[in-house]
Amino acid sequence: MQWTNLKEQTVYENRWFQVNLADVALPDGRHLDHFLIRMRPVAVATVVNEANEVLLLWRHRFITDSWGWELPAGVVEDGEDIAVAAARELEEETGWRPGPMRHLMSVEPSNGLTDAVHHVYWADEAAYTGPPQDAFESSRREWVHLKLVPDLIARGEVPGANMVAALLLLQRMRLG
DSSP states (O other), X not given: OOOEEEEEEEEEEOSSEEEEEEEEEOTTSOEEEEEEEEEXXXXXXXXXXXXXXXXXXXXXXXTTTEEEEEOOXXXXXXXXXXXXXXXXXXXXXXXXXXXXOEEEXXXXXXXTTBOOXXXXXXXXXXXXXXXXXXXXXXXXXXXXXXXXHHHHHHTTOOOOHHHHHHHHHHHHHHHO
């Protein structure tokens, strides 16, 4: 039951993504036009300290007009190592420089529409370097205890599925 992408043409593109239209052959021989979004990889990062607190951003997303907790994230620049990109995003958005980064997981947040892959990294130490370069990314940055993660998720305060998965995995790893 495999769908086959016979041909794609770019409808729109910019530095961040491409919108393509694909001619897709279905297993029964029919064809359909399917829009898809091609994106660069995304690096996501956080720190979990000795007190089992995770560094989070409280931010507003204008697209959904919602507030929620997130992990620092951004696109991986061409030729950039993903772990380096994750550390860069963490420091730019929080003002905390992480110690050695560990790969936690890679997820495809919407693989029916986009080829985006989010690579999540974490560190267990960080040094505060000063106010974040990209302070506009969030209203505040806070250390939140991992035991609070399920309640935050249940209340809808962690809206991103990739962030939910990463935080629950970190909670399981650190608190058992």
